[in-house]
Amino acid sequence: MHKIVVEKSPNFDESENDFVSDVSDIVRSLESLCECTASISSDYKEIEINSELDENELKHLAKPLFSYHFDTVRFVSISKL
Numbered sequence: 001m002h003k004i005v006v007e008k009s010p011n012f013d014e015s016e017n018d019f020v021s022d023v024s025d026i027v028r029s030l031e032s033l034c035e036c037t038a039s040i041s042s043d044y045k046e047i048e049i050n051s052e053l054d055e056n057e058l059k060h061l062a063k064p065l066f067s068y069h070f071d072t073v074r075f076v077s078i079s080k081l
Helices: 016-033 055-068
Strands: 002-008 039-042 046-050 073-080
Touching: 002 016, 002 055, 016 039, 016 046, 016 055, 016 073, 055 073
Parallel strands: none
Antiparallel strands: 002 046, 002 073, 039 046
8 A cells, every 4th residue: 555645736726625536536537547446536735556566567657747837736655564
């Protein structure tokens, strides 16, 4: 299991709902990209991923998603639980 920590981008000044919506979009996209993933959950500050993927594979999948939402959501770290 891995944990991805996220935060609001420093220049983001829109509503909390926009931030939550973009994190939810990242979670949904990860679910569709990680066919081998058993579960993904999020409290909007952390995304927990139960998957057979290693850390590098997960970073490779997540990078374009965070790039797309860079103005809202910032990737902080990834760690194995």
